[in-house]
Amino acid sequence: MDxxxxxxxINDILWGNLLIFLLCGAGIIFTLTLRFVQVRKFKEGVNKLFGDLTLF
Structure with missing residues (x-):
């Protein structure tokens, strides 16, 4: 085999359903490990996005 x-x-195996399950699993693990940081810090992120520019 060349x-x-x-x-x-390997490409055919990875880009199938396996990749979808791995990405969803990693997302769930990171969400639980970081204690829902994308939900907890959403307001702070929006405030920084549209807030004033500061030196600090």
């Missing part, structure tokens, strides 16, 4: 065939078989 290198291109090996790469193609």
């Amino acid at each position: 290198w291109l065939a090996i790469t193609k078989s």
